[in-house]
Amino acid sequence: MAKEYNAVCSICGQRYHVCNTCKSMKTQKSWRTVTDTAECYKIYMTVYGYGNGTIPKEKARNILNGCALPKTFQPHIRTIVNEIRNPDGNT
Ligand SMILES: [Zn+2]
Structure with missing residues (x-):
């Protein structure tokens, strides 16, 4: 049975399936x-959390370092991720 890709990941932009039960919760x-x-x-x-100031940049960077980052990001997410992972604003 073919899966219905009815959602797009807010982070990596990957299309995926959300069951109606999850959707209606x-x-x-x-x-x-x-x-x-x-x-x-x-x-x-x-x-x-970083965007609204509840997670400081350094802590956010530590969390991201501990994550398996996806190969792709939504453009606006990539901008923030790059900013977090960049310690002093240089590229
Ligand atoms: Zn994703």
């Missing part, structure tokens, strides 16, 4: 509605 938001893998969700939480 409104009380307990599953990472499956945001990203395709648990690893991407870790990156998602880190990038957004």
